[in-house]
Amino acid sequence: MSSILKPTRRTALKLLGGSAAALAAPHVIRSAWAAGGVLNVTTYDKFLPQEFLDKFQKDTGIEVRVRLTDDQGKQYNLLTAEGANPSTDICTVAGHRYSQFIASKLLQPLDTGRIANWKNLNTAYQDAPWARVDGNLWGLPVLSGYEGLARNVDQVKDAPSWEIMFDPQYKAQTSYIVSDFLTIAMQYLGHDGDFVSYEGKPEVAQKAVNEARDLLIKHKDMVRKYYDAASEVQQMFVNEDIYLAHSWSGAAAKLIMDGHPIQVSVPKEGTFGFCYTLNVVNNAPNAENAYKLLDAILASPEVGAAMTRQSGYSSTINGVGDLLNEREKLALTLPQEEVERIVFFSSVNRDMKNEMIDRATTEVKAA
Incomplete structure (x- = not known):
């Protein structure tokens, strides 16, 4: 499996921009994309359900471009190479790899005040010690x-x-x-x-x-x-x-x-255990849209249920267990006291x- 999705004809035409002047001014393209409602996400296969992404795009008008990865190191190397001009708005980091990304200033601290549905995150994850580094939270825990x-x-x-x-x-x-x-x-x-x-x-x-x-x-x-x-x-x-x-x-x-x-x-x-988090990249060109996606993930336990069914990991979102059948509950959930x-x-x-x-x-x- 390729770690990067191939661009569609539609995205290829947007990338080409239609003129030599556009190619000579990538910062202009970046501004146009942000204004036009774009979100670039690097994540693992089966983490973000397509049905959820389709609904999010329809509801918000934001075009979500997903680039797949299969390795933490590849994400780190890409973000490091791009420096202050990242092509990614959201990346997916495991909590025990935080120090590497944070020390290299690749992530921005998470502002939970911009996520109205933060309360729907299981309390075991809302302010977990592993998730707080240098006094800040750094990502939305989604799967564990x-x-x-x-x-x-x-x-x-x-x-x-x-x-x-x-x-x-x-x-x-x-x-x-x-x-x-x-x-x-x-x-x-x-x-x-x-x-x-x-x-x-x-x-x-x-x-x-x-x-x-x-x-x-x-x-x-x-x-x-x-x-x-x-x-x-x-x-x-x-x-x-x-x-x-x-x-x-x-x-x-x-x-x-x-x-x-x-x-x-x-x-x-x-x-x-380990926990995968969605993180807003430092200098993300579409940070506002990134926060909209994070809030949408927490808006309904149906999203978490779909994520856990297709990924095989446990969801961090309250209410997911109520949507699973008995066998799924046994396989994919734990009693709260065991989660803690x-x-x-x-x-x-x-x-x-x-x-x-x-x-x-x-x-x-x-x-």
Whole structure:
């Protein structure tokens, strides 16, 4: 799939402008586009439903031009290259990548006062710590994913704690991604699996990592197989090779939607997740139109329901669960108390975290 949509004949004619003078004066073209009601959005495939975009364009007269991306780094590189004259008004950034974009002055702080429907955003996301950097909010959270405890409900009736992953009755019937589950094990042991509180404290961090590493090594006999790809854990559940797993929400949701007896939850010790946000680009030529789109997304839970159905991620918008059928609710939503247990990845201290977790992962696998 190309990361950039091909221009239509209509947009190509507008780009050409019809005269050499227009080509010699791109700033004039920019002003004309803004006055004419244009909005340039860079986002991922299946994030913005076409039906929603069609209605937004009809209601506002704003032409929305979507450029698809498949990588955070590509967005960063494009915005950096364009500098003070971006061709994008809205980009899509994961919260744990904020520091890179903000430090390079690629985003503008979000003015929630310009979003009348901000109240329709789930309270867990309205002023979340991960979303506030340097005293400002930087984007509208729209879709999220998380690490959950997946279980075969025919075999495991309840799982309130991550402790069940170490229960001898499920010996050789569990599975996880070692690097990801290490940070979950840190949370289970009462440590900071996201390393935010360990900034400048490498000795404290290393001690916590070592405890989690040793816990996993001690209980290696619980694990049927360490996995890397979502398809692996899905197949193990289908074959009933395992009854319990640490799983990203998307992998578990696919099994649930396909009718398998799987449920995913966030145990009492909590878990980690990521959140995609729509961000207004610094010096965006059509910032006013960008805010109109953000407000329209929050105007109705129907938009959030459509976004979560087609993307497979959980919606951040209030009322979405009421519009889903029972199977969709099971696959794509969580009770509010479980949503509030999710610690969304921070951009703070990522290098220390990556280095220590990578080393511990190798040690667990080699033990």
